[in-house]
Amino acid sequence: MKEQSNIPTTKVERAGKFVSTGLKVGTNYIKHYTRKLIDPSTTKDALHQDNAADIYDTLSNLKGSALKVAQMLSMDKGMLPKAYTEKFAMSQYSAPPLSGPLVVNTFMKTLGKSPSQLYDTFDMKASNAASIGQVHKASKDGRQLAVKIQYPGVANSVKSDLRIVKPFAIRIVGMNEVDMDKYFEEIESKLLEETDYHLELRRSMDLSAASSHIPNLVFPVYYPELSSDRIITMDWLEGAHLKEFLETNPSQEIKNKIGQALWDFYQFQVHSLKQVHADPHPGNFLMRADGTIGIFDFGCVKEIPNDFYVNYFLLIDKEVLKDEKRRHEIYTNLEMIHPTDSPKEIEFFSGLFQHMIDLLTLPFTVPSFDFGNEEYFNEIYAYMDELYNMKEIRESKVARGSRHSLYINRTYFGLYSILSDLKANIITDPARIAQLQG
Template sequence: MKQQNSIPTSKVARATQFLKTGAKIGGNYLKYNVKKIMDPSMTRDELHQDNATDVYESLSELKGSALKVAQMLSMDRSVLPRQYVDKFQMSQYSAPPLSGPLVVKTFRGYFGKAPHELYDSFDINAINAASIGQVHEARKDGKRLAVKIQYPGVAESISSDLKMVKPLAVTLFGLNEKDVERYTEEVETKLLEETDYELELRRSVEISEACSHIEGLIFPKYYPQLSSKRILTMDWLEGLHLKDFLQTNPTQEARDRIGQLLWDFYDHQVHQLRQVHADPHPGNFLMRADGTMGVIDFGCVKVIPDYFYDNYFTLINPDTVDDDALIEKIFYNLEFLVKEDGPREKALFTDLFKQMIRLLGQPFASEEFDFGDHSYFDTVYAFADELAKVEEIRNSKVARGSKDGLYINRTYFGLYSMLNELGARVRTNRPEWLRSKKQEAQVS
């Protein structure tokens, strides 16, 4: 794999990289328009592929928050064309790694020692590399360890990077500018937390211990004496990422077992801990043929405020959608509706968000749900496509939805996507108060 010997860390160097990317995108549009004149039937697929390649290569060199935003967008298939999703998914665990000299320099900066002075052995070549850091294999006292090293300059460049990513997201992906502003505010807060490996270590230990009762989940042990603000050492966990796991043709039983672990893991965090591992992409889960699964990377944790939890999950109960007064109250509380809305806007957004809730809450409406049912996901994506075409949404002067919903929605979307790829059938365990009283009455 190609290695990077340096990362642009100054604002000028990073801004220059964004400008170069913009120039390439402009060239792609020019090339597309010329070809379109020659062949009016030509689709935008080639344009999307060229732009996706150029944007990914540029962000991969920058690392950090710019690449992290690409990773997050790749999880939301309703936002981006397929070409972007496929390319950006590479940032989850296969971005170009740092070279050996940069790795040694990072260790000397935090420990005053090179890696080989801290561990019995240390593989200077990264095993995998993602948006904020890369992972190396090491050994000490007979234990196999995973060492996560943060890229230089990531934490310091978050704010300026997001300011440069915002116009790119608006123009290239056609996103609503107000929504992007709201999105980047919350993302900046979480990214600053995610670059603090000392905070990640504390959260990793806390949540791992709180979820240790879920049989089949495996968590690594963490080593504070071999960790710092930018370096994190933990036990090495065996297992395969989702794509590699599926290539082994696992049994339906194994896929269902892992799917159930994923569901129960998130159910316990959300409803019992009120904080959640909010980075549910395949790179953070290590799956095994026996149906057990390792969980890593607690850098991105969303603490769920009580007001948001109460309102948001009340919507999940199917009975709520039929209660117009309650729905209206919650929609205002969660900022789906705003006081500036006139009668027409209020009716339009109420109807759209009610449809969305019925659709996304469907797995909670039954005791068991087959996430391998592609027709359900086709309906979700079709609805998202239609939603993106609604002029009132695209031209809205206000952002819709509480900022606290950004990472919760992202978490559930990532969870649903993994369960869909697994083709898993799961028991949708949930608190009693989220169950429909009307459905129970009909059954009895």
């Protein structure tokens, strides 16, 4: 893969890249309609592929929050055409890496020494590259190491990138700017946290230690003395990312074992630690033939306020939700229902939410669950599509859902997606949470 010798870091440079990409997309539409005039049977597949390639090319060169948005979108299989999700999924671990001189420059600026002075060996060719940083393999004192290096200018571009992305997002979801502000504030705060490698290092060490008792999880050891505000050094973990792992045709028993470990890991964090690894995309996990899974990258961690936690998980309690007054109170606390809603709107949205909750919380309400059940996921996707096309929802100008739900929902959607790909059949009995707490 071609390396990058520089990254646009100024607001003007980055905005210019977005504008030029918009022009390319416009040209793609002209080409599409020209082809359609010649051949009326032409579909939008080629258009989607061209647009996805051009947009990804720009985002992958910009890095940072721009590419992170693509990464987040790639996890939602129902939001974008397949061409986009497949291309954007590359941002999880296959973006163009930085060139050697930029890597050395980062070491000199933040640790005062070159890689050759700090490690016994250091591979200048990146092993993988994602949205915020890239990873190099190194060794020291007989230990194989992974060295994560943050791209230059990432932290300074978060706010300006989101300002550019915001109008497009508002247009897509059809809400006014004021209602969307709380979500953008949440996204901005998380992206800024992800650029704070001192915070990530501390969280990585703390959450790894707290979760180390869960069976079949493997965490790296971290090395603060070889880390800085833009570099994190940890043990190198062996394993394969989800797509490559599945290509080895592992047995269903092994896939179930990994699926169970992931489910236990997330349930323990949410219910015991009240903070969670909120970036469950395949690039952050390494799966192994023995059924163990390596977990790293605690850059995106969502701390869960207690009042939100209580109300959010009351949604699983079917007996509580049978009480209409109590249900209305929970929906209001979670900002799913608003004080300005009319009785008709309350009835309408309550009904929609109830059906959606029944679908999405099903795994939490049974002793075990088969995430290989395609009918279950097809029903979810069909219902989401139905909601998207409802006139009442498209014309609603109110953002429904607490800002805290953004990353918690994203976490569970990401987890469900991985478990679905594994076709994992696992124990989901709520009593298991108590067992994990020890």
